[in-house]
Amino acid sequence: MFSAFRQSSKFVRLGNLFRHQPPYLPTVNTPAFFCTESVTTQGPNVAAIANGDKELEHKLKVLVLEVDVLRQEGKLVPEESFLKDNHWKELLKLPSYTSRRRYLEFLFKIEKKKENKMIKKQKKKEERGEKPEKKKEETFEEFVSQYDLAHNSIFLRFYETTINQFYNNRLIQAMQFGQKLVVDCGYDNSMTDRENKNCAKQLTFLFSENRSHDDPFDLHYCNINPNSILMQSLHKHIGTVHEPWFPLHLHESSYLDKFPKEQLVYLTPHCREEMLEYDHDAIYIIGAIVDKVNTEPLSLAKAKREKIRMAKLPLDRYLHWGSGSGKSLTINQVISILLDVKTTGDWKYALRHVPRRKVQDSAGKPEGQRKIWTPAKNELSKLSYRSKNATPNRMVKVRNIIND
16 A cells, blocks of 8 residues: 555655656646655665575565655655665665664765765866867977977876886885785674775775885785675775785785794784884784674784784873773774884874874863863953952962963
């Protein structure tokens, strides 16, 4: 009954960014708070997702109805054309109604972000106007007389491929002479799909931060599973990661099979020993884990099980954490700290990569949020009256209150 009502009326949520009129209705002045939906809709590929499973097929149909009801109620739900099969598979894995609704809100924000990006791109294209037509035949005098990027110029144009080759050359030199750094990618089963995708993005930033440094590490991604969501997401961010010429080591085996055990040092925030001095001969290991849901000390347990030396960054020794802010750092922030410590040996300089929102200043307030106290008008009048009739010691106290 609900589907028949929806096919007849075609109501959609309030506040839709793009409002459409069905092709069979005449053009009327629709109120700003009410809109209609186009007849052409695109749903999930039930046969490909269910793969013959009747129970999963029934669950998917119920899920489609749930998404339609949320859209009718005016919730933040993306359009059906935006939802792909991988989105429906992710929704099927989420156990609760609240988690599915949050995931739909997350997809809605991504959809609107892409739409706004396309609108800005179209607006810039209209502002630039049409490109001037190039002459097919151009004499040498005409070429020299025009001074721009495509004609006569004293500047050389650096293409993106040239910059990539320059950075990759640094990594090739690091493979021969640089210090090795291991990234343990064996935690994909302990993370959710969203955490795996977030971890893949951080691994991409890690690779970028490393190759742009003057003295990069020789990166080794160990314990990888080629069929995991982590590696599939990493391949989306770096399309050439599996090419034989790409300057990155990918190992399905453990780091214990590649490097001597006495040189390995596992960096885990859960151990007690701090890394006060940087060891240029050691091979440091960073755990590729995003622990937003599972906060268990997995890296500490793994290092103890494999009997590897452990250490943690001296964050508590040099930083004053803000109240309510977590002490966790992303993987790319950890490698930025290690790169600066390796080059300078100064922990205070290296810890500049810790987000400022997590750190307090000397006065005990988060940096950037400290406010200078200024007395009100009635307080100033009271202070001035008291200072006239007070002893010199009391006047000093009043001045200290104002200055503090």
